[in-house]
Amino acid sequence: MAYGVVYTTNLSGCDNYSFQHTADIENGTLVAKGELVEGERQIYQVVLDPKKPSYLVAHPAWNYDDSTYAKKQEDAYINKANKAFRVYELKPEKKFAITSYSIDGGGEDITVGDTLGVTAAGKLKKNESGSALQVKVEAIDNYGFKYSVGSAGDVTTGAKMVIVRVLQNTAVAGE
Numbered sequence: 001m002a003y004g005v006v007y008t009t010n011l012s013g014c015d016n017y018s019f020q021h022t023a024d025i026e027n028g029t030l031v032a033k034g035e036l037v038e039g040e041r042q043i044y045q046v047v048l049d050p051k052k053p054s055y056l057v058a059h060p061a062w063n064y065d066d067s068t069y070a071k072k073q074e075d076a077y078i079n080k081a082n083k084a085f086r087v088y089e090l091k092p093e094k095k096f097a098i099t100s101y102s103i104d105g106g107g108e109d110i111t112v113g114d115t116l117g118v119t120a121a122g123k124l125k126k127n128e129s130g131s132a133l134q135v136k137v138e139a140i141d142n143y144g145f146k147y148s149v150g151s152a153g154d155v156t157t158g159a160k161m162v163i164v165r166v167l168q169n170t171a172v173a174g175e
Contacts, residue, residue: 002075004028004102005159006058010095011088017055018084021046025079027061028102029122030054030133031087043084050118050131051172056096057122059085075099075159090133090169098124100140100160110162112137124164132172135164 004026020037025046032052034045061077079085088096100107103116104125110116114137117128124135141161 002099002101002159003078005061005074005099005161006056006102007097007161008056008058008088009097011056011058011090012094014091014094015089017087017089018043019046019055019057019087020044020082020084021079023081025057025081025085025122026102027057027059027074027077027079028098029057030118030124031057031122032132048120048122050120050122050128050133052132053090053169053171054118054131054133055087055089057085057087058096090166092166092168095138095163095165097141097161097163100162103162104128107160107162110137110140112139115167116164124162130172133169134167136167137162138165139163 006028019031020043032047032049033055034047037043037045057079059079061074103110104119104123109126114126116124116126116135117131118133119125119128143159143161
């Protein structure tokens, strides 16, 4: 199974925090900051609440199991339950890229110029108004390359990455 991949190249000036969740969580998930984990001074609990300011789960994809080539790939990495991982605070005008399959519905209906919000599951979704985080799709790029496999044709490796710009990340008032 392929897990989410995120690129944080244009998140300079965004603070990093350590969060922890009770379940496995993919890079590219959008979460809110909860209380400090009991007994910790700098690790916060994950809250899945789209009305609160969002933080981007983007832990370095280090996998020490290199028994196969596939296990070394970024999309084979997931943040394990009850282990601290890195998140980025998201500020207006900052950009990040996320694999299209990490977007709600697989990202099939996403086009440049669309506005996305956050679902209760921490995924980006088109026309999701009412979430604290609103992003605009700036570009959609294919990462990877094609290679020929003879008479079978070409095979494409890599993934489609959706580059988004943060429009706002402000708490939404209660219902």
